Every structure is written in structure tokens, then in C-alpha cells.
Amino acid sequence: MSRFRPVVGASEAITLLFIFISSKVFLTYTVFYYHKGLNASWVIPLITTIAGVVVALLLVALLNRYPGLDLVEIGEELAGPYLNLLFAFFYLALLLLGAGMALRGTSEGVVSGFLTDTPISLVIAFFITGTMVVSYLGLEAVARTARFFVSVLVVTALVLVALTIPLWHWDAFFPLLGPGPLKLLLGSLNFTGDFVQIILLGLICHFLPAGRIRAIGVGGTLIAGFFLFLFTTVPILVYDYPPVTELMLPSFELARIINMGRFGQRMEVLFVPLWVFGNMIFLSISYYAAAVVLTRICKLRDYRPFVLAATVLTAVIAFIPQNVIQAAYWSQLYLGRYSLGMLVAIILLLLLISIFRGKGGGLDEKSN
Amino acid sequence: MLKYLLYRKPSFIPSVFESGIEDRMDENSNQSGGNKKEGSAKDSTGFGNGGRQDQDGRGGGKSKDGGVKSNPVTEKRFAGKIAENKAIDDIMNNKVRLYPGLDNNKQVLEKIFRVPQNKDPVFRPISIGTKPPTRAMLLYLDGITNTQLQNSTILQPLMLLSELRNVGQDGGAAVGNQDDEDFIERIKEAVLPSNQVSEAETFEQVVNDVLNGNTALIIDGFDRAILMETKGWQYRSVGKPQVEAVIRGPQEGFTELVKINTTLVRKILHRPALVAEYVNAGAVGPAQCAVMYLADVANPDLVKEVKKRLELIRADYLSEPGLVEQMIEDSPVVPVPQVLTTERPDRVAAGLIEGKVAIFINGNPFVMLVPCTFFNLTQSPEDAYIRWPAGSFIRIIRYLGLFMALLLPAHYIAIVAYHPEFIPTDLLLAMTGAREKVPFPSIVEVLVMETSFELIREAGIRIPGTVGTTLGIVGALILGQAAVSANIVSPILIIVVAVTALGSFAIPNYSFSLSIRLLRFVYIMLASVMGLMGILVGVYIHIGVLVSLKSFGVPFMAPAAPVTIKGTDYFMRGPVWSQEARPDYLDPLKTRRQPPKSRSWLRRGRGKRGGGGK
Known part of the structure; x- marks a missing residue:
């Protein structure tokens, strides 16, 4: 696919996966939880994490049947080129739509929070440039950049949570199951798409250590679930329900409320790297993955020409919503509600075809 | 025959767009005519073949070597000289063997060393004290050989003592006979007391050895030369390291040899x-x-x-x-x-x-x-020579210095120009008050000061030592007092620039420090355009590029990214007794550096953490 075959270690892959899945906690996305789960919204990430783990296991089961092939190649082997084209466009839509909405949300957040006089187009151009460069350098660069930043991100996120502990109201948990178990369960189905980014595993599987794909998939999903849970729960504890539903960027508001005496005010500046790097890694992964899908569709070997194409498409998508609220709403509606179901349907279909046809195929010997 | 009539080999026609070459050719045509004869005489050794050797028909057009042009006027004017040079290159590159005749060898070597213009090569004719005497010649470069050594280990034995050692046509090998080998061997083994003696068969070997300060002995009748170790050039003695000084540790630095x-x-x-x-x-x-x-x-x-x-x-x-x-x-x-x-x-x-x-x-x-790797560039030898807690502390200070040197001026601009609300109110008031009279935007202010500082630093390196103190006075006056008094910059910026300079001085590797100085200006520009966001985007790209760098196949950011087995000596300085393995990313043949019980004098059950084991 590229000039050099990248090598991604297990820890790097887990980092990629969990940042790719959980970076949405820095955007408006989790606010929708509170409308469905009320004060018990913390249950939603737990349920969706279970769903994510199940989908990860299904995906790994499919990938393990065709070692050396990625999801798009397996689809072509099993479903043929025409049907697989539809599948590939679905993967592409997932990646580009997710990236576009994240780009819009992040840029709007930057403009409203830090650069109030700067045009959003300039902010988007900066983000695009930075993320595109790293995507262009390849999967190794993206994975290692993520791995390099992960300790900063995790420590900063945990510090952010820890500094809000004095503001927690434990009574916000009650009534413990909020709208009731059934409504919580049904409400959670609206957010299963949180974990649709597990698709990344299917696109980079043949660069991962053999035999560890399952551990990577499950590990990445669980860590992402933990951060989703954390950043859903803490705003409830701090702001209580229903005020928490009025937050635009919950994690940003958490940082703003921290006050450490006369000198330690406006602490959100310390957490800016958390939001910026988290979302930039998300965008870089998205561009790379989208470029890989396009490379597979066009049956080419080098992903790099498509990085710019993916970037341009993302920028176009980012400007489609009229405002950031609409971007967040579309993201929840189209990605959060339906996407994981469609992905599961595709994986199940491919698994069924695989079982029906028996394992193996001409592409088994083909390696990247 | 017909095809020669129909087909004419294309010849190169210089383009009129090539920098007026045609005009220069016309102007110099008369002058070059006088030099055409240079090198035209062909002698017995193959030099001066009477014209250009590289008749590729291209004149002064683009050469094959990456579009580098040669001047056709120069080529034409010095055709003989160029041909002679090429002939010499051919002799060297094709490893032409020495001739049996001493005179032929001398003639070729004189051409190679450009004698008589070149006064450094010495062709010393000698007569080896055999019966009958054997003609020979010593070749060396004056000034880079040890003359005392030559006198005592070459000239004296050859001219005076060879008879005593029974070397010669009577007692040993006869010149010109089938026992030539014995004569050369006898000279090497019995006559020449040099510590390193070897044989050469080609002009290229002789020339390269002579250029390295050795002496070549060429004997009449033999197509080989004897090369003797006589290096004697001047060199600086081993002294203190000039750039990597340490307080504890060896005080020896490399020299030029x-x-x-x-x-x-x-x-x-x-x-x-x-x-x-x-x-x-x-x-x-x-x-x-x-x-x-x-x-x-x-x-x-x-x-x-x-x-x-x-x-x-x-x-x-x-x-x-x-x-x-x-x-x-x-x-x-x-x-x-x-x-x-x-x-x-x-x-x-x-x-x-x-x-x-x-x-x-x-x-x-x-x-x-x-x-x-990146971590090698941030380490100093002294880290290892002091106790590990202090070594770790110094490394933290150094990383802080690295951060300051790279990002502090950019952060100053970002905060002053874009995010004043990020700093506490009291500090903001102090900064605003200090900047009140400064007429420039922060980016101009920073660029003026940073450029001035770089100028002083560069001048400080170039300035003669005797007037070095003047530079300090000028720098202190300009940077410290006059700029603030003139309201060109704010006092806080002076602090920023000073701390930035201190940070860059704390970086132990000069090349790395230079790259940080360069990148600092990139970050200043990014901060001036997008504030903190610009810096963060810059850092993201910077890290992305660094993690994809390789040094001889080893990832530059190893063992942090990619994650490999980490020792205790990469980010911080761990205890020396816990550094049991060599760096994994080097993939050495021996991975273990020391046993787990490196402090084996400890009693059993004690000091497990101290490398003593159980």
C-alpha cells in the first residue's frame, strides 16, 4: 500500500483505537446522553461499551478468518466488487462524516473559547494542515504521535477530573437509574455508534502484531469506554441534572469551573493541549483510514495521494452544517444512532458468507 | 555507406539562452587560440595527448551530472591542461602499475605531483650501498615527514649499512634476475628498520601513501616500491574538551589526528x-x-x-x-x-x-x-558521573531549558496578543503596564529582541578574544538597558529573552541547540498568527515529524515512540546498578550489560533494589 510497510506495536494500536473512539468526549457529543439518561446517563457509556466489545469481537472473528487482509479486501473476497463498493463507501462515509463533524466542533470550540476574532476558516485550515502532515507521513507516524501524546492526554484528563473532586455532588446520582432501566437501555441504543470507530481495527489489522488483534480491539474499546464513562459522569456530579444538559462543551466547562485561589484562575488554558491534541489525533487517524479505504477502492498501492483528497472532503463536510449545534446533532443522529448497527450488519453478512463458503480464498496468500 | 549519407550524427549546438556563452566564445576565441598548443606534445609516458580526451561532442552544454554546466570557453582555452589532468586521473583511477625503469617512474610521479611548479614533493636520488651500487629514489612530501626518522631508518641503512647486511647483487638477489623478489624482501627485512614497511605496485598506492606522510623507495629495475612509515606532521596535543566541558569526569578531548x-x-x-x-x-x-x-x-x-x-x-x-x-x-x-x-x-x-x-x-x-536518538541529544556525559538523583534532576532542568528555548517567546506572543485572559489578573496588570509605552505589536518586539540576541551570539563567536568583553558591554547595554529605556521593548520581554537564552545554553548538543534556535522562530511565527492554537498545531507536526525520523534505521524517538524495552537511562537518569540491559532499539549482539546482582557485595536478602539481589 505504501513505500514502506509500517509496523505498529500493540500499545500503539490500543492507543490509536482508544483515542479514536473516545476523543468525542471533548466535544458536544456527550450532552445528548443527558437528554436520554437524565441523571443516570453514566449508565449509557457502560452499555455502549459492552456493545462495542461485542462488535470488536465480531470484527476480530472475521479478520482472523482472513489473515493478511483488511476489512475492505475481505469484503471484496466475500461479497464481490460491486457489493463491497457499497460497503467501502459506507466505511468512507463513517470516517469522513465523523472527521468533518469533529473538525467543525473543534474549530468552533477554539473560536468561541480562545480565538474569538479569528475566522473559523483559518482555524480549520490550521487544523487540517497539521493533521494532514502527520497522516501523510503514514500509519507509523500517526500511531507513534498518538503514543507519544497519550501520557500527556491521560494525565491531563485525570488531573482535570481530580481537580473537580471538591465540586462533586454525590446526591446527583439519585435516583440511581434515572428514567428507569428500560428507558436507559433503549436510550443507550441511540449511542451505540460511539464505538463505530472500531472499524479502524479492520483497516490496520495487517500491520498489527499477529495474534494480538483481539486483545488490541477489546483493550482499546474498554479504555475508551472508561474515559467515556468518566467524562459523562463527572459533569453530572459537578453540574447536576438538569443544568448539565445546557452545557455546550462539558469538558471545557469542567476546566473553567476549576479555581485554585487568587492566582489559579482560568485553568482551562492548562487543558487546551488535551482537547487540541486529542482531536488532532482523531483527525489524523480519520484521514489515514479514509485514504486507505480510497486506496482499496481504487486498487492502488500508495495511500498518500488520497490523504489530501480525504482532507478536502472533510473540510467540505465540516462546512455543511449551519452551526456547531447542527453538526453535533447530525453527528449524534447519523453516526451515533445508526452507524454501529449498519457496521454489525455488514460484519455479520460477511461472516455468514464466509461460513457458507468455507474459510479461505485466493487472497489469503496476498499480503499488502 | 548509404546510411552514413542519410544519417548524420547530431552535434551539440549551444543554445543562445545559455548565459551569453556564445558571446564569450567569440570574445575569447583569439585568446584561446594561443593556448591550444598547451599539452600537445605527447611524451613517452602518455601525457599530453594533444587535446581534449572527453570529446563527447557536447561542448559546454548541460553535463550529465545533475545539470551542472561546464564552461566551453574554459574547456577550449585550457584543453591541454584538462587533458593532462584527465590522464593523471586515469593513471590513478585505473591503478596503473609502476614501470621497471626508475626514470620512467620519476617522470610519471613528477607529472602527478605537478613538479616543477609544486615545490613540496622531494625526489631524492640515492645509491644503495650494494656492490655494485643500485640506483634508487626516495619520494616524500617536505614538511609532513619526520626527517630524523628518514635519516636514521632509511637513508643511513640504505646508503651506508646495506653492504654490512650482505644485501646486494653478490650477496643477495641480483637486480634483473629472477630473484628480484628476494632483493626487495631482503631490503625490507634486513636493511630498513622502519616499524611499518609495505610494498606498492601502482602509482595510486605510492601517491596516496606519500600524501599521508610516508616515504616511498623506488629502486631502479623494479616495478614495485617500498613504502615506509615516516609521518611527522604537526598536530595539537590532547587537551580539554572545548564544547563538552564537565565538572566531574575525564578532562580529555579528541584532537585532529x-x-x-x-x-x-x-x-x-x-x-x-x-x-x-x-x-x-x-x-x-x-x-x-x-x-x-x-x-x-x-x-x-x-x-x-x-x-x-x-x-x-x-x-x-x-x-x-x-x-x-x-x-x-x-x-x-x-x-x-x-x-x-x-x-x-x-x-x-x-x-x-x-x-x-x-x-x-x-x-x-x-x-x-x-x-x-532524541534522548541522546539531551544527555550530557556528566549525568552518568554524578549520583543518579542529581543526574535525574539535572535532566529535568535540561528538559525545562529545552522547552523554554523552543517555546517561551512564542508563548509570550500568544498570551500578550491573543490570550491575555489566561494569566492571573495581577500578572496581567503588571505585563500590560510594562508594555504600555511600547509602540510595537508583540511579534515585532519579540523579533527585534530575538534577532538582536542571535546577532550578539553570532558576533560573540566570531569576535577576537581580546575585544570579547566589548561585546558583553554592548550586548548588556543594548539588550538590558537602552532598549527598555527607549520604550522599544518591555522589561518582561527582556526576562523572556534572557530565560530563552539560558534554556538554549542548557542544551548539551550544539547541533541540537542550533536546530532549536531555528525552530523557535517558526513557533514565534505560528504564535503570531494563531496564538496558542498555532503553537499546539506546530508541536503536533513537530512531534509527527520526529517520530517518523530514523537514524540509521533506528527510530529517532525510541524508546518512547515506538515503545521498546526501556532501560532506566533515557528520560531520567536511573541508578547505575539498575541499568542491566543495553538499549533494545540498537538490537545489539549482547543485550545484557551487567548481571542482576551488580552490587554483589551486598549480603543475601538485602539491597534487592540496589542491584544486590537475593
Whole structure:
């Protein structure tokens, strides 16, 4: 696919996966939880994490049947080129739509929070440039950049949570199951798409250590679930329900409320790297993955020409919503509600075809 | 025949767009005519073949070597000289053998050394004291040979003592007979008391050895020469390191001679596995490079790669590690050094023990260590010589300095211009008050001060030592007082620039410090355009580029990204007794550096954490 075959270690892959899945906690996305789960919204990430783990296991089961092939190649082997084209466009839509909405949300957040006089187009151009460069350098660069930043991100996120502990109201948990178990369960189905980014595993599987794909998939999903849970729960504890539903960027508001005496005010500046790097890694992964899908569709070997194409498409998508609220709403509606179901349907279909046809195929010997 | 009539070989027609070459040809046509005869006489040794050798019919058009143009006027004017040079190059490159006749050899060597214009080569005719005497000639370069050594170990034995040692046509080998071999061998074994004597069969061997300060003995009737070790050039003695000074630790630095430098390392590492291989890099003035490694530790693939890169350099003159570095590093366009340059033998020895490869360049006191990682560039040898808590603390200070040197001015601009609300109110009031009278925007203010500081730093290096104090006064007055008094900059910026300078001085590697200085301006620009966001985007790209860099195949950010097995000596300085393994990313032949019980004097059950084990 590229000039050099990248090598991604297990820890790097887990980092990629969990940042790719959980970076949405820095955007408006989790606010929708509170409308469905009320004060018990913390249950939603737990349920969706279970769903994510199940989908990860299904995906790994499919990938393990065709070692050396990625999801798009397996689809072509099993479903043929025409049907697989539809599948590939679905993967592409997932990646580009997710990236576009994240780009819009992040840029709007930057403009409203830090650069109030700067045009959003300039902010988007900066983000695009930075993320595109790293995507262009390849999967190794993206994975290692993520791995390099992960300790900063995790420590900063945990510090952010820890500094809000004095503001927690434990009574916000009650009534413990909020709208009731059934409504919580049904409400959670609206957010299963949180974990649709597990698709990344299917696109980079043949660069991962053999035999560890399952551990990577499950590990990445669980860590992402933990951060989703954390950043859903803490705003409830701090702001209580229903005020928490009025937050635009919950994690940003958490940082703003921290006050450490006369000198330690406006602490959100310390957490800016958390939001910026988290979302930039998300965008870089998205561009790379989208470029890989396009490379597979066009049956080419080098992903790099498509990085710019993916970037341009993302920028176009980012400007489609009229405002950031609409971007967040579309993201929840189209990605959060339906996407994981469609992905599961595709994986199940491919698994069924695989079982029906028996394992193996001409592409088994083909390696990247 | 017909095809020759129909087909005419295309000849080169100089373009009128080529910088007025045609005009110059016309102008110089008369002058060049007078020089056409130069070198036209062809002598018995093949020189002066009467014209240009490279008649490729292209004149002064674009050459095949990357579009570098040669001047047709010059070529025409000095055709004879060019032909002569080419003939000499052919003799050297084609490894032409020596002639049996002494006079022929002398004639060729005089041509090669451009005698009589060149006064340094000495062709000393001698008569070897055999019966009958044998004609011979010594060839050496005046000034780089040890004359006392020549007198006592070459001239005296050959001219006076050879008869006593029974060497000659009567007693030994007869010249011109089938026993020529014995005569040369007898001279080497019995007459010449030099410590290193070898034979040469080609002009190229003779010339290269003579250029290295040795003496060649060419005997009439023999198509071989004897080469004797007589190097005697002046060199600087081993002194203190000039750039990498330490408080604790050895105070020896490398000098300019490669042999002395390798010896300094050998003095530290008494190991038979310490190998020094010699490679010449460059064409016109080949640099003698020594590749040193521990054969039982260094990865053979790494050694092979280093030698391959050095041998495949195609350049005229590479006298300095900085030049060789640019030829052998993986990504020369990235402004980050991918080779560790040091002038300390102890640091080279430590690197070799880890499994690295050292590259010595003759004539330079800096030695390259490869592969090199980011963490190597931020470490100082002294980290290892002091106790580990202090070593770790110093490293933290150094990382802080690195951060300051790279990002502090950019943060100043970002906060002043874009995010004043980020700083506490009292501090904001102080800063605003200090900047009240400054008429410039913060970016101009910072650029003025940073550029002034870089100017002072550059001038400080170039200025003669006797007037160095003047520069300090000028710098202090301009930077410290006058700029503030004139309301050109704010006092806070003076603090920012000073702390930035201190940070850059704390970086232990000069090349790395230079790259940080360069990148600082990039970050200043980014901050001036997008504030903190610009800095963060810059950092993201910076890290993305760094993690994809490689130094001789080893990831530059290892062992942090990619994650490999970490020792206790990469980010912080761990205890020496816990550094049991060599760096994993070097893939050495021996991975273990010391046993788990490195402090085995501890009693059983005590000091497990101290390397004593149970």
C-alpha cells in the first residue's frame, strides 16, 4: 500500500483505537446522553461499551478468518466488487462524516473559547494542515504521535477530573437509574455508534502484531469506554441534572469551573493541549483510514495521494452544517444512532458468507 | 555507406539562452587560440595527448551530472591542461602499475605531483650501498615527514649499512634476475628498520601513501616500491574538551589526528573486540574515516550500513563531521541532527559499549556516534558521573531549558496578543503596564529582541578574544538597558529573552541547540498568527515529524515512540546498578550489560533494589 510497510506495536494500536473512539468526549457529543439518561446517563457509556466489545469481537472473528487482509479486501473476497463498493463507501462515509463533524466542533470550540476574532476558516485550515502532515507521513507516524501524546492526554484528563473532586455532588446520582432501566437501555441504543470507530481495527489489522488483534480491539474499546464513562459522569456530579444538559462543551466547562485561589484562575488554558491534541489525533487517524479505504477502492498501492483528497472532503463536510449545534446533532443522529448497527450488519453478512463458503480464498496468500 | 549519407550524427549546438556563452566564445576565441598548443606534445609516458580526451561532442552544454554546466570557453582555452589532468586521473583511477625503469617512474610521479611548479614533493636520488651500487629514489612530501626518522631508518641503512647486511647483487638477489623478489624482501627485512614497511605496485598506492606522510623507495629495475612509515606532521596535543566541558569526569578531548583519537578510545576500552576499520570518503580530497565498534556487541547490520554509506559518498571534499553527517544521515532536510557529535573519548566509549558505531574523521576533533536518538541529544556525559538523583534532576532542568528555548517567546506572543485572559489578573496588570509605552505589536518586539540576541551570539563567536568583553558591554547595554529605556521593548520581554537564552545554553548538543534556535522562530511565527492554537498545531507536526525520523534505521524517538524495552537511562537518569540491559532499539549482539546482582557485595536478602539481589 505504501513505500514502506509500517509496523505498529500493540500499545500503539490500543492507543490509536482508544483515542479514536473516545476523543468525542471533548466535544458536544456527550450532552445528548443527558437528554436520554437524565441523571443516570453514566449508565449509557457502560452499555455502549459492552456493545462495542461485542462488535470488536465480531470484527476480530472475521479478520482472523482472513489473515493478511483488511476489512475492505475481505469484503471484496466475500461479497464481490460491486457489493463491497457499497460497503467501502459506507466505511468512507463513517470516517469522513465523523472527521468533518469533529473538525467543525473543534474549530468552533477554539473560536468561541480562545480565538474569538479569528475566522473559523483559518482555524480549520490550521487544523487540517497539521493533521494532514502527520497522516501523510503514514500509519507509523500517526500511531507513534498518538503514543507519544497519550501520557500527556491521560494525565491531563485525570488531573482535570481530580481537580473537580471538591465540586462533586454525590446526591446527583439519585435516583440511581434515572428514567428507569428500560428507558436507559433503549436510550443507550441511540449511542451505540460511539464505538463505530472500531472499524479502524479492520483497516490496520495487517500491520498489527499477529495474534494480538483481539486483545488490541477489546483493550482499546474498554479504555475508551472508561474515559467515556468518566467524562459523562463527572459533569453530572459537578453540574447536576438538569443544568448539565445546557452545557455546550462539558469538558471545557469542567476546566473553567476549576479555581485554585487568587492566582489559579482560568485553568482551562492548562487543558487546551488535551482537547487540541486529542482531536488532532482523531483527525489524523480519520484521514489515514479514509485514504486507505480510497486506496482499496481504487486498487492502488500508495495511500498518500488520497490523504489530501480525504482532507478536502472533510473540510467540505465540516462546512455543511449551519452551526456547531447542527453538526453535533447530525453527528449524534447519523453516526451515533445508526452507524454501529449498519457496521454489525455488514460484519455479520460477511461472516455468514464466509461460513457458507468455507474459510479461505485466493487472497489469503496476498499480503499488502 | 548509404546510411552514413542519410544519417548524420547530431552535434551539440549551444543554445543562445545559455548565459551569453556564445558571446564569450567569440570574445575569447583569439585568446584561446594561443593556448591550444598547451599539452600537445605527447611524451613517452602518455601525457599530453594533444587535446581534449572527453570529446563527447557536447561542448559546454548541460553535463550529465545533475545539470551542472561546464564552461566551453574554459574547456577550449585550457584543453591541454584538462587533458593532462584527465590522464593523471586515469593513471590513478585505473591503478596503473609502476614501470621497471626508475626514470620512467620519476617522470610519471613528477607529472602527478605537478613538479616543477609544486615545490613540496622531494625526489631524492640515492645509491644503495650494494656492490655494485643500485640506483634508487626516495619520494616524500617536505614538511609532513619526520626527517630524523628518514635519516636514521632509511637513508643511513640504505646508503651506508646495506653492504654490512650482505644485501646486494653478490650477496643477495641480483637486480634483473629472477630473484628480484628476494632483493626487495631482503631490503625490507634486513636493511630498513622502519616499524611499518609495505610494498606498492601502482602509482595510486605510492601517491596516496606519500600524501599521508610516508616515504616511498623506488629502486631502479623494479616495478614495485617500498613504502615506509615516516609521518611527522604537526598536530595539537590532547587537551580539554572545548564544547563538552564537565565538572566531574575525564578532562580529555579528541584532537585532529584520527590515530590519536582512536587511541584515546582504546585507552578506555581495553578490548580485543574493539575494531577500527578505515574508509575513505570523498573523491578529490578523500577524508580518512575510521569506523570503530565493538565486534561482539554492535549489530553487524548497523556496522555494514555505516561502512556502506561512507563508501558510497560521492563528493569532492569532506573534511568535517558536519559535512559527512549531511551525506550519511537518513533525512537531511529535517532540521534535527540525526548523528551525535562529541569530542569526548569517554562518551564515545560509552556509546560503543551500548552497541553504537563511532565514525572518526581525520583532521577533526569531533567524532560521530550512530545511531542517535532524541534522548541522546539531551544527555550530557556528566549525568552518568554524578549520583543518579542529581543526574535525574539535572535532566529535568535540561528538559525545562529545552522547552523554554523552543517555546517561551512564542508563548509570550500568544498570551500578550491573543490570550491575555489566561494569566492571573495581577500578572496581567503588571505585563500590560510594562508594555504600555511600547509602540510595537508583540511579534515585532519579540523579533527585534530575538534577532538582536542571535546577532550578539553570532558576533560573540566570531569576535577576537581580546575585544570579547566589548561585546558583553554592548550586548548588556543594548539588550538590558537602552532598549527598555527607549520604550522599544518591555522589561518582561527582556526576562523572556534572557530565560530563552539560558534554556538554549542548557542544551548539551550544539547541533541540537542550533536546530532549536531555528525552530523557535517558526513557533514565534505560528504564535503570531494563531496564538496558542498555532503553537499546539506546530508541536503536533513537530512531534509527527520526529517520530517518523530514523537514524540509521533506528527510530529517532525510541524508546518512547515506538515503545521498546526501556532501560532506566533515557528520560531520567536511573541508578547505575539498575541499568542491566543495553538499549533494545540498537538490537545489539549482547543485550545484557551487567548481571542482576551488580552490587554483589551486598549480603543475601538485602539491597534487592540496589542491584544486590537475593
